[in-house]
Structures are given as C-alpha cells and as structure tokens.
C-alpha cells in the first residue's frame with residue numbers, strides 16, 4: 244500500500260532561502276577562474292543553472308570573508324548540484340602551493356562516486372591538482388598507497404600528527420572505505436587539513452550509520468582546529484548571504500555556538516533533492532550557522548520538465564502492462580522519429596524483484612538488463628554501458644567513460660531494470676522515460692526514481708503502474724508534492740509485445756475460412772468480426788498469462804537452486820513432441836515452450852508457438868510442477884528438522900558447559 248505520509252516531520256525547521264529556478268548566470272560573471280570557464284566550455288556548458296548560480300557566489304564570498312558557515316542545498320534532480328560544489332572547491336584550490344587533502348566528497352554508492360570523480364577530473368585537467376578515490380574497488384593497501392605517502396619515506400614531515408602526507412588534494416569516497424582509511428593505524432588518510440566536507444545525497448547518507456562514519460569523520464577533521472577570524476561581507480553579497488551572521492540560525496543548529504574565531508576550518512556542504520530542513524534531523528552533522536538554500540518553491544524539488552503519468556493495471560497481468568508501456572513508448576519514439584535513442588529505466592522495489600522481472604522480460608524477448616546490488620560492480624558498470632549504448636547501439640557515455648575504441652559494440656539493451664538502491668544520482672543523458680513497475684511508497688523515493696529522467700532541462704516522463712487500490716493513495720502522495728499525474732490507458736495485447744506473439748489482427752484473417760471474399764457468400768457483419776476479434780484477444784491474453792506464470796515458476800525454482808536437483812527426470816522424458824500425442828487446442832493456437840535442460844539451466848525462450856522448439860506437454864508440466872512442489876515441501880521439512888536438531892544439540896552443549 245502506498246503510504247501518503249511525507250518523509251520528514253519538520254518539527255523544528257531551519258528557515259530556508261528560496262532561489263528561483265529561472266536564475267542563470269555566466270561562469271565569467273561570478274568570477275570563476277578562467278581555466279574553469281574553459282573546462283566548462285569544453286563540456287558544452289556556457290550558462291550556470293540556478294543551483295550553481297546561487298551556491299557558487301555564496302561559497303566564494305564566504306571563503307573570501309573567512310566566515311565559517313555550513314551550507315545545505317535542496318535542488319531538483321538533474322539540476323547540476325555536482326558542479327555547484329565541484330566548481331567552487333576547484334576554484335579555491337587551484338592557487339594552492341602545498342598538496343594537502345583539502346576536500347572530501349562522500350557519496351552513498353561507488354557508481355555515484357565514479358560519476359563525481361569524472362566531473363572533478365574534467366575540472367582539474369591541466370592543473371596539478373590531484374583527485375583520488377577511496378571506494379574499495381582496489382585492494383586496501385594499493386588504495387592507501389595512492390592516497391598517502393608512506394610515513395617512513397616521509398620522515399621530514401614530522402609535523403604530521405599521524406599518517407604520511409597526502410598524495411591527493413581532493414578525495415571522493417564512499418563512507419565505508421573512508422572509515423577504513425581513517426582508521427588505518429599505519430599511516431592512513433588524515434583530515435587535519437580538510438577545508439571542505441561535501442555530503443552528496445546527504446539525507447540518504449545520514450539515514451544509514453555505515454559504521455559510524457559521520458562521528459569519525461567529524462572527529463578526524465577537528466583534530467587540529469584552525470583559527471579563522473571572520474571578515475565582514477562586502478557590499479556585493481547576495482541577500483541570502485546576510486544570513487551568515489544571523490544568530491537565530493546559529494542558535495538553532497548549534498545550541499548557541501556562533502560564527503567565531505577558533506572554529507574548526509571544515510566547511511560542510513550538504514546536497515540532495517530531498518534534503519530535510521528539520522534541525523533535529525541535521526543535528527548529527529554539528530552544522531555551524533547553516534544557510535539552507537532551496538531551488539524551486541515546492542516542498543519536493545522536481546524538474547519542471549518532468550511529466551508524471553500513471554496507469555491502472557491488474558496485479559496478475561503487470562508484466563503485460565509493462566510490455567504495453569514499452570510498446571507505447573516505442574510507438575511515440577517512432578512518431579517522433581528520434582531513432583529510438585531514448586532509454587527506458589524501470590524501477591522495482593527490491594533487488595529480487597529486479598532480478599525476476601529482468602529474467603521474465605528476457606524470456607519474453609525484450610532486450611532487458613538488470614542493474615542492482617545483485618551484480619558485482621563490474622557487471623553493473625557493464626550493464627550501464629550497454630544501456631547507454633541503447634537499443635539501437637547508438638553509443639553513449641556513462642560515468643564519463645565511453646566504450647573501448649575498436650572493441651565490438653556490446654549487445655544492446657532497451658530497458659534497464661533497477662532496484663531503488665540504484666536510483667540516486669545516476670546521470671545518464673537521454674533517459675527519456677522512467678517506469679515505476681512497483682509503486683514507490685515514499686515521496687522521496689518517487690523524486691529520486693523520476694529524477695533519472697528530465698535532467699538538465701530535458702523533457703522526460705515518469706509512468707507509474709498502480710493497481711486499482713493503490714491509485715488513490717499514489718495520487719494523494721503526489722498531490723502533497725504539488726504533482727498532478729495524468730492517467731494513461733495501456734492496452735495489453737499482441738501489439739504490446741516485442742515479437743509478433745499474438746493472433747493475426749487484420750480483419751480478413753478474422754473471417755471464417757469458408758467464407759468467400761469475392762461475394763459468393765455474404766461477409767459476416769462487422770460486429771461479429773469484432774466479437775471474434777475480442778474473443779481471440781481475450782483467449783490470447785489468458786494463454787499469455789499462463790505463459791508468464793510458467794516462466795515465473797521456473798525462475799523461482801532456478802532462484803532456489805532447484806533446477807540442479809539430481810532427482811530431475813532426464814530431459815527427453817520432459818519434452819513432448821508431436822508424435823507423442825500432443826495437439827493444439829485449435830488451429831493456430833500458441834504454446835508456451837519452457838524447456839529445461841538436463842544440466843539444469845533454463846533453455847530456449849518462453850516464446851509462443853513459432854514452431855522452432857517442441858512444447859512441454861501439459862500433463863507432464865503438471866506432473867513436473869507437482870514433483871517440484873513435493874520436493875520443496877520435503878526440503879523445507881528437512882531444513883526445519885535439521886535446525887531443530889541443531890538447536891537441541893546446542894542447548895544440551897550449553898547445559899554441559
């Protein structure tokens with residue numbers, strides 16, 4: 244069920260400064276280093292978006308005035324938050340003389356961190372600033388060697404209280420590996436010179452303890468507080484910068500601490516499209532005189548170029564509705580003559596769900612790939628590359644990486660099936676459509692899923708499949724965020740499928756075969772033909788539904804590892820053939836062909852009646868299902884008995900000792 248309640252209870256909200264979404268400024272106008280303007284130009288960026296046009300001048304002025312104030316930014320997905328913190332950090336570090344670790348950017352996932360690293364790498368190219376990562380993608384010792392000069396080889400730097408000197412100026416990290424590096428007793432990473440701590444997707448990172456990463460990072464950064472005397476802000480300070488000196492803000496968030504000399508030098512920057520302004524929720528960050536900027540006026544920041552849709556569907560036929568939604572998108576792409584380059588990203592609510600749905604779609608002939616924690620990082624990156632290449636294999640870029648030159652193009656992908664954990668931050672240009680296969684139950688989940696499309700001012704749609712009883716709650720939830728989704732009707736049927744699976748749909752084919760079209764016998768009235776057509780369609784859908792159930796059953800068995808059971812009858816005993824008495828129900832009837840190889844893998848496709856494979860006999864299929872069920876029950880009983888025995892043994896052992 245959809246829970247229409249909002250995510251945060253803003254009992255004690257920080258006041259925020261609204262920034263208009265329309266705000267634009269050129270990089271030169273805000274005094275950005277010319278090298279950065281050139282780097283932006285090479286990225287095709289000539290104008291800064293609202294979040295950048297507000298955040299960057301604020302930070303540059305606060306740095307120049309040596310005022311310590313933290314910054315919280317809530318701006319829509321795809322609005323350019325990465326550059327909003329990367330540009331001022333690189334701008335301030337470009338003139339540095341000694342290499343120290345000055346900026347740490349923490350992100351919740353490795354894929355996101357790789358994405359952000361690519362942005363910093365583009366901005367620092369040609370300078371001597373070094374960007375490093377702590378993501379756990381290489382062995383720990385190698386990662387440490389890349390980040391820190393060994394203490395022994397660095398004896399001259401005796402002023403360093405711990406660890407060696409840094410090999411990097413900017414560190415991009417996931418919390419787990421950052422903690423490992425900080426805890427490393429033998430010359431690990433030190434944050435004593437850190438001036439910026441960026442927490443991207445801050446609400447997500449704060450919601451998860453990750454081995455107490457936040458207290459450790461704050462403690463490490465405060466080892467050696469640097470006294471900074473505040474300077475007055477100049478006259479050109481934007482109106483919201485005046486809040487830097489507002490005691491009310493400092494009092495609420497720091498329990499009375501004010502902006503003063505002797506404060507730690509670390510400036511915290513929090514970014515998210517769903518960042519709370521509840522002071523209590525933010526208290527763990529020990530924010531100092533925070534300024535809260537909100538881009539766009541709505542409670543939940545969403546791109547104005549996003550179009551929300553929903554389609555009511557039945558639970559049992561959901562895969563068919565997904566196929567119908569895909570067919571509808573294919574149709575609209577063809578009409579728009581855009582060459583099918585627009586990607587479709589589909590969300591399920593669980594990793595298991597993503598895996599199952601991907602397999603079902605693949606079995607049905609759709610070019611689908613999975614993108615979830617189920618996969619190793621390499622496999623996930625590969626899935627993204629194939630997805631970015633698109634159904635048409637048109638090429639694309641993910642995480643700043645293109646495909647290998649000269650290498651064979653990867654097999655294409657039409658739809659990527661992702662779990663929620665993957666929703667945040669993923670930036671793939673030209674995702675034109677998001678489909679919520681499972682309805683999101685929280686508004687923040689919806690915001691991050693939908694936010695994978697309609698990025699950087701491009702248009703995009705987010706279509707949510709809801710059952711009849713979920714529709715009301717779903718609409719109420721979106722209404723809270725001032726979103727008014729459009730209802731769309733998805734027609735399930737033959738045209739919804741990738742392959743021509745359905746019965747013939749042209750009118751002639753619906754006429755009885757003994758009726759002459761040349762006028763010998765009158766043609767049946769159109770109404771009769773239509774009746775026959777709809778009956779044929781209904782029959783087709785019923786058969787198709789059975790096909791899906793069969794596929795799902797096999798996938799479930801495969802998931803439980805039961806397809807490899809040695810009790811399975813040999814392959815040829817399972818597969819019927821025409822000589823074995825099998826006949827179709829009616830001429831042209833279509834059949835499920837779910838073959839199971841002797842090795843236990845699912846072979847063949849669950850495709851319908853193309854005559855290429857022998858069908859599984861229905862009575863044998865029923866027998867097989869019964870057999871599987873019995874084996875499942877027996878296994879479960881065995882498992883229960885074994886755990887009972889081991890509990891007994893344990894309790895006896897405990898009594899003896």
Ligand SMILES: Nc1ncnc2c1ncn2[C@@H]1O[C@H](COP(=O)(O)OP(=O)(O)OP(=O)(O)O)[C@@H](O)[C@H]1O
Nearest residue numbers: 288290291292320321322323324325516668670699
């Ligand atoms: N000023 C700009 N002009 C044009 N494109 C831009 C500009 N700023 C950023 N972009 C592009 O917009 C896309 C989205 O940027 P980014 O990933 O930083 O968004 P975000 O706000 O962090 O989104 P999310 O909340 O989903 O993480 C990127 O591909 C980026 O290159």
